Amino acid sequence: AVGKTLISCSDVEYVTLTPPSGLTCGDYMQAFISYAGGYLVDPNATSGCQFCSSRTTDELLGKYFNIQYAHRWRNFGLLLVYTAFNTAAIYVFTYVFRIRSGNPMGAHRRRLSRLQTRKPSSHDSLGVHVNE
Template identity: 30%
Template structure:
């Protein structure tokens, strides 16, 4: 069980971001993994549109190249790599402070929850997993033979 659970938890996208999962695993195990949908639906309810307020020790602090503002230096990064980054002092020419996320939605995008309806879809798929598991147990109990139900 630890091997199976460890594998499922590793490939659900929460511990390892969706973009960092190897392609072989990303396109089949990620979508078959029940933890993908359970963790995604829980995190979606809690984090969607929640504001992120970084503490002073959580900021990325750096100086841009000579003659550039923080906004000009980070423009390629903030438009392509991390559009959800929060630059606190865009007009500064030294001491840039960047928080990785502006809202919880920015984090959810790293685990492949890109739209609000994606969260509802994950809730629905989690429900289907639960109901199908109960149905499978019920069918298996009904399929037992009468001989196995008798006490010795």
């Protein structure tokens, strides 16, 4: 699909440069292209060199987005795990918050409200007997 495919830049994507006199575009840019990648439209030109920074989709995606063709199956597996987790989370949260008696904290709130509304006994005062 996308991996290992040659690309061609549009006219607005080319960088135009002029090599020093006596050198062709290919001679002038050879070391840079072997290090950074890319291609020249006409390596034999002596002026108006048009340079594109990426030659293949692998160069482009690796350089700008850190996406490597060698990691395609790992990335596909991560996509499947991400999708499965989110699908499961939808069903779990729907069950917890909509189907199962509304609020998961409801039982704790009911218990707290009962403790706050009951009359304190004589044994609730840290071991000190309180006369009523």
